[in-house]
Amino acid sequence: MEPRTEEQLSEIIRDAKSPLRIVGGGTRGMASEGEILSTRALTGITLYDPGALTLVALAGTPFSEIDAALKAENQRLPFEPMDCRRLLGTDGVPTIGGVVAANVSGPRRIQAGACRDSLIGVRFVDGMGNIIKNGGRVMKNVTGYDLVKLMAGSYGTLGVLTEVSFKVLPDVETSACLVINGLDHATAVRAMAQALGSPYEITGAAYIDGETLIRIEGFKNSVSYRAEKLRALLGVFGGVLIQDDHLAVQSRWHGIRDVMRFAGTTGNVWRISVKPTDAPELIGRLPVPEVAMDWGGGLIWALADPDVDIRAAMGETKGHATLVRGEGFARVHPESAGVAMLAKGIKAKFDPRGILNVGVMGA
């Protein structure tokens, strides 16, 4: 089913007698039971006001269309969402609604926030067919409860998004990437913490293939100034190379964002979120052949054999692990009893019949 309007979508849900599988571009390979309900016919940018840093689009709008519209005005979405097709071996056209439903955020998360931080408004249809709005098109808005955040990352289990609004930011003139070779995980996290704790506005801090990578972005003279300052600051960790070709830096960070390192491999892919300084010790304990770190160590990507239980290996380490690729374990990390009870209560209010994306957020 591919409704062309919000009203049609509402009718479909109201009349549904059995579970629905909510799909945007279908690039995340989410499987749930039920008839497919796609948002891909709900397309178009409904409002773009560059002088107010605001963009509003229907949920099924291809991400590429949004990206192009923003580029034409030298702006961008701050949170750098990943394109997961290569990693997951899926095809399809990523939609902006899918990006929101999965709260997809890339390396810039540490500086510019997650998708939910840029999201300022939503319209959605709940599990009973009610058309609901929350937030709006202005970036400061505390009118009523913030269901905008709740909908981000709820994977279509609380409602089907029909329209999303964002605060956008100016694009940058250029970027640079500092590279330090050969650090172990613990030293790399220390180096990244040093950079992130500096006043030089780091917009990416990752560790991949033995390379510690620090990204800065902005106006040309500012980027070169900060690159030199950082080179001096990080000198204690070893030789610091500066890559300052904007296109090359962008392409390198697209690779980090899309976890290209694990594209084409076999095995499960896990995304583990922890306190950055907990990462090295945890990595030491993980029974996996390979990891990469992003977010200064706060995000660990792990490639694991299909039978390896990452959550069991985490033990007492605080944080959570999401199974991004593969099977055999629940996709979402189980929550504490108190939080799980609240989540269950919310699900029951938004989707009392339990028909939207059954099982996608766990039990």
Add this chain to the structure above:
Amino acid sequence: MDMPTPDARIIARKDELVTRLRGVLPGDAVIADGYEIKAYECDALSAYRCPPLCAVLPATTQEVSQVLKVCHDLGVPVVPRGAGTSLAGGALPTADSVILGVGRMNDVIETDYENRIIRVQSGRTNLSVTDAVEDEDFFYAPDPSSQLACAIAGNIAMNSGGAHCLKYGVTTNNLLGVTMVLMNGEIVEIGGAHLDAGGYDLLGLICGSEGQLGVVTEATLRILRKPEGARPVLIGFDSNEVAGACVSDIIKAGVLPVAIEFMDRPCIEATEAFAKPGYPDCEALLIVEVEGSDSEIDSQLSVIKSIAQSLNPIELRESKSEEESAKIWLGRKSAFGAMGQINDYMCLDGTIPVSELPFVLRRIGEMSKQYGLGVGNVFHAGDGNMHPLILYDANKDGDLEIAEAFGAEVLKLCVEVGGCLTGEHGVGIEKRDLMTVQFDPVDLEIQMAVKDVFDPKWLLNPAKVFPLDSSAKRRAG
């Protein structure tokens, strides 16, 4: 502004309630005395007052849990209170309620510069969070004007903003985790030092829920390294339209100032008379501040200055020293005080799309004549968060009501042009009955359904946020 009729059955059980609360708290933490209790009868929306049954000042999460269990048992409403600086009446009690003040919980629990976080008890004041990390050149970014006094608990309840959110975001963007006590006394941990908890974003839901979902007792906050420097430029224009266009052009040019503040003529004149910051005689004034090293500031300001020059400003003054910067900010920071010298005022907080600024300011001017009350505008222009200050005389019969009617018209206008009723102060009681202007019944119903999950008996701050008739059934139990 109506408040629900207090429940006489609850008031009749005051002695039992106080006895039970004294059973779970130290003696001085329960205030039931007729005189002392007056300290809790209002917040910064002082036009509305009502002494609560009693006030409690727990010192730990466990004590908060005990208090809530007692109140839950007896079916007594609880109104959580940070520092009582709410301009929206968020902490206004009813005669049948218990005020739960978090003021005794103000410790720093952990500072962690490597992970750039601080964990504090929620009664700690906003500015003292920055104080705790300033020696290491770090700061906590959200900076509401009341930051000297306001508590983190209240910041979380209202999702407070400040002057610098164009760059750093508001409270919800800087909050990583909370310890929260539900109305039934249950303690839940949400989020923490790691980013983006895996399940539903309950943290995002709690932030801005105006103390209706739970009592936050501890919070993990993001701290940032201070920029190398900051410098403001002051730009005066002879019309609001041109000043509005300047804001939009700056943003479009790709510069992201850390703050863009806007003052109109009545505010400029009032602050000039009050604090003498040396502002030009003009219709509209912008203060634009950028951050970075000296050379970074120079290049950003050169872009901003050339945009401003192309719009023929009356004055364009770049700060040359710390003293000059302080002087430029002096007027802005004393604007509320300056307006207060003229008369009592009501501070509105609607947000509008930046492009609607000139139209909305013109309409506010017309309404000012129509209602016969003066108004000054000072606000965060970069994000469209307006603060019209409506002047009235609290001692003059009927003046408050006229000011409220005027304010309601302004807020309706904000919604009409695509904005909202409140950008950073919260709904409280002040905007409660205007919620239907912005929301359809179905939008409010799902929000109230969220409260049903966290607080099924509707005992936590029940008479706030939602229009009384919308929430009547739920509050009746």
